[in-house]
Amino acid sequence: MNISQSSSLGRDAWVRLRANRMAMVSLSLLVAISFVSLFGPLLSSYSYDQQNLDHIFKSPDSTHLFGTDNLGRDLFARTTYGGRISLAVGLLATLVSLIIGVTYGMLSGYAGGRIDSWMMRFVDVLYSLPFIIFVILLMVIFGRNFLLLFLAIGAVEWLTMARITRAQTLHLKNAEFIEAARALGYSHARILFRHLLPNLIGPIIIYSTLTVPAVMLLEAVLSFLGLGVQAPMSSWGSLIKEGAEKMDAAPWLLFFPGSFFCLTLFALNFLGDGLRDALDPKSSKD
Amino acid sequence: MVYGMLLTPNHQRTDHMGQLTIKNLEVSFHSREGTIHAVDGIDLCINPGEVVGLVGESGSGKSVTCNSILQLLPSPPAQFGKGKIEWSGKDLLQQTDDRMKSIRGKEISMIFQDPMSCLNPYLPVLDQVAEPLLIHGMCSPAEAKSKAMQMLVKVGVDRVTENPDSYPHEFSGGMRQRAMIAMALITEPSLLLADEPTTALDVTVQAKVLNILRELCSNLAVSVLFVSHDLGLVAELADRVVVMYRGKVVEQNETSAIFQNPQHPYVKALIACRPTLENTQDRLPTVEDFINPQPENQGESPVETEFSNSLKSGKVLTEAKSLVVEFTTNKGAVRAVDEVNLRINQGKTHGLVGESGSGKTTLGRALLNLVRKQSGEVLFHGNPISSYDDKKMMSFRKSMQIIFQDPYASLNPRLTIEQTLIEPMVVHQIGSSKKERRARVVALLEEVGLGSEHLVRYPHEFSGGQRQRICVARALTTEPEFIVCDECVSAMDVSVQAQVLNLLKALQVSRGLTYLFISHDLGVVKFMSDEISVMQKGQLIESGPANDIYNSPQTKYTQKLIQSIPTANRSKLFSF
Numbered sequence: 001m002n003i004s005q006s007s008s009l010g011r012d013a014w015v016r017l018r019a020n021r022m023a024m025v026s027l028s029l030l031v032a033i034s035f036v037s038l039f040g041p042l043l044s045s046y047s048y049d050q051q052n053l054d055h056i057f058k059s060p061d062s063t064h065l066f067g068t069d070n071l072g073r074d075l076f077a078r079t080t081y082g083g084r085i086s087l088a089v090g091l092l093a094t095l096v097s098l099i100i101g102v103t104y105g106m107l108s109g110y111a112g113g114r115i116d117s118w119m120m121r122f123v124d125v126l127y128s129l130p131f132i133i134f135v136i137l138l139m140v141i142f143g144r145n146f147l148l149l150f151l152a153i154g155a156v157e158w159l160t161m162a163r164i165t166r167a168q169t170l171h172l173k174n175a176e177f178i179e180a181a182r183a184l185g186y187s188h189a190r191i192l193f194r195h196l197l198p199n200l201i202g203p204i205i206i207y208s209t210l211t212v213p214a215v216m217l218l219e220a221v222l223s224f225l226g227l228g229v230q231a232p233m234s235s236w237g238s239l240i241k242e243g244a245e246k247m248d249a250a251p252w253l254l255f256f257p258g259s260f261f262c263l264t265l266f267a268l269n270f271l272g273d274g275l276r277d278a279l280d281p282k283s284s285k286d
Numbered sequence: 287m288v289y290g291m292l293l294t295p296n297h298q299r300t301d302h303m304g305q306l307t308i309k310n311l312e313v314s315f316h317s318r319e320g321t322i323h324a325v326d327g328i329d330l331c332i333n334p335g336e337v338v339g340l341v342g343e344s345g346s347g348k349s350v351t352c353n354s355i356l357q358l359l360p361s362p363p364a365q366f367g368k369g370k371i372e373w374s375g376k377d378l379l380q381q382t383d384d385r386m387k388s389i390r391g392k393e394i395s396m397i398f399q400d401p402m403s404c405l406n407p408y409l410p411v412l413d414q415v416a417e418p419l420l421i422h423g424m425c426s427p428a429e430a431k432s433k434a435m436q437m438l439v440k441v442g443v444d445r446v447t448e449n450p451d452s453y454p455h456e457f458s459g460g461m462r463q464r465a466m467i468a469m470a471l472i473t474e475p476s477l478l479l480a481d482e483p484t485t486a487l488d489v490t491v492q493a494k495v496l497n498i499l500r501e502l503c504s505n506l507a508v509s510v511l512f513v514s515h516d517l518g519l520v521a522e523l524a525d526r527v528v529v530m531y532r533g534k535v536v537e538q539n540e541t542s543a544i545f546q547n548p549q550h551p552y553v554k555a556l557i558a559c560r561p562t563l564e565n566t567q568d569r570l571p572t573v574e575d576f577i578n579p580q581p582e583n584q585g586e587s588p589v590e591t592e593f594s595n596s597l598k599s600g601k602v603l604t605e606a607k608s609l610v611v612e613f614t615t616n617k618g619a620v621r622a623v624d625e626v627n628l629r630i631n632q633g634k635t636h637g638l639v640g641e642s643g644s645g646k647t648t649l650g651r652a653l654l655n656l657v658r659k660q661s662g663e664v665l666f667h668g669n670p671i672s673s674y675d676d677k678k679m680m681s682f683r684k685s686m687q688i689i690f691q692d693p694y695a696s697l698n699p700r701l702t703i704e705q706t707l708i709e710p711m712v713v714h715q716i717g718s719s720k721k722e723r724r725a726r727v728v729a730l731l732e733e734v735g736l737g738s739e740h741l742v743r744y745p746h747e748f749s750g751g752q753r754q755r756i757c758v759a760r761a762l763t764t765e766p767e768f769i770v771c772d773e774c775v776s777a778m779d780v781s782v783q784a785q786v787l788n789l790l791k792a793l794q795v796s797r798g799l800t801y802l803f804i805s806h807d808l809g810v811v812k813f814m815s816d817e818i819s820v821m822q823k824g825q826l827i828e829s830g831p832a833n834d835i836y837n838s839p840q841t842k843y844t845q846k847l848i849q850s851i852p853t854a855n856r857s858k859l860f861s862f
Contacts, residue, residue: 176696185683281744
């Protein structure tokens, strides 16, 4: 029953999303980038860590599509391999922060009063923790672990999301349609997830599309500090950092990873806008 | 024209000074969905010192007309056709923005509808009232402040003399609207545009604000364009009334002539469809009846069934016993409902009247156990529901429903009408299959005057009146016995209001419903109710059969309420 209802909202949204050309171009681009990241390393005849000191700093040609770096490693293999890590970190950490932040913020705002105060003070305390030290502590305790990286970043990024969601919930929970839901005897869970959540989607999506690039950059910072991805493994963030250092001698080292990074972010932003509009019945023209 | 002005500028000017003439004004809005002709060739003129009422329902183009005089419409999307708006001999549509700035607030001022959002919350009221003088460079800052102070005292906002630094939030809605009037009149403009200036106010406050407006304007010899959807209200103030309908002027005449001898069917309908204290008909005439007259007994002529008669047994359905509801604020506990005793009989409508802040909404919520009581109890069919928790309440929830004031806020914008209407049935396990529930929803929609084609639409695709019908349908999904109507027609135009009131009455007869009808409008309450209670400051100060309350009000407060209703005084109007 419920499934068929929500799928009809989903179907409407999909129809509207398809009508949005920018969003569809972005979606195809994201799919293409993910595809290249997943299968690119397999297609390439070089591996991401294979050094060839005879071919250092080679500009792009037919054998090395994106050129090579200072150790003669193939940039195409490194960029696509880095894409796996960057996309995984970016999307998963955002997803983690989304789930924790939205649930926490919604519950806090909906409960209100003293519970709300205490929950938000807890968020304030977490805000005040220096993030890098927090991550270092985690690494020291649990050892360097890829999953931990997602968790650590997600665990920090959810704070802002919780605040935004809480503010929106406070604003909406006194709306008459919520009160009508209470008068009809709906359970709190139903009110929260069926009546409040869909109406929070606009700000949530916008903030999410801002979180993804922030998380990817954070990953680069962590890698730089030796806490994230370590050479010879690569990520877009670390490739961009290396490329920026050697920009004069080998601009392609910055150009290719940078283009992938930018394109992904652009596509995410447009797709986010499109999704927000698609999920809002008011934006439909008919 | 220009040539003539050049030759005899002084003569021309004095001739037209303070005269507004709108000639064949056309305003249209262009959007992707097409072009809307909001104002479709209207003629209007306001002579110096005259008060003209502009009446029409929402969407009739009256506010657009008002805003285009001061060139306040965003353009695009607004586009002006051929017409002219002549003010003191100049065509306002041809003025540059700089020229308009010197006219706005100096020669022509405006008062807006919502006093809550029209004042800047971060500036003291006194400074805001003085600001127009400073902007137009009419006097020094110190002088402006003392003038503003005088003006505020004139409109009855005495508080500024004690504390010149009062901010808007320290004032009530009525006080803010007075401050707005002071702000509009401080530059001594020749024309005041008042766009629904009292619609957001209580009747008693509205009466005071109207008095002030009337006095000041006649003292200062300001001409006024008074825009309102309420013909009765306009009649209180205006020398002449202009009625707009769908972008066109359908009738204009002296105020008394319009009331005594309306020509256009729409105007006749407007006069007839507002419930008054005098009439006691069962069904209000609607605009439809006048525009497309149909043979008698069309539409809903509800049949009294045995079922509905059996419910009118005079049994008490809902009862409040010394009920107290308190809210804790920063300043301490506030008693919203104070020792209230109330009995609502089955199958009857109990009206609840009072100003905003009198606690009537809280009382309505408390009767549904939506707010926690402090002491006392609420009985429903003799069950002490006010002490029940959510789980125990569940089986009672479907028997009691509520319809809210704002049909725009009371429907979840993300759900289709079908989802909104089916959900209560899912929660309360009414109907067994999706098909059965759907059939019930379609039947309900038809009962409230909508059709199955509306099922897949979202709330924003409906007009206010239609949305309120959907809210009514939602309230009916669980087959309730008791419905609280909380100001459920207050936000509507009189013509739409009449339709919804008729619907509620018809449903009451066919389903034997019991209503608690909350409103600040005594005329509407009188039309709906069998019994009326009057609430003031959290207490029920008077209670009794509707006719008794109206014919022989016992308390001063009730008398004041009745006197404040604009239409109640219409007989006065006819007498001169």
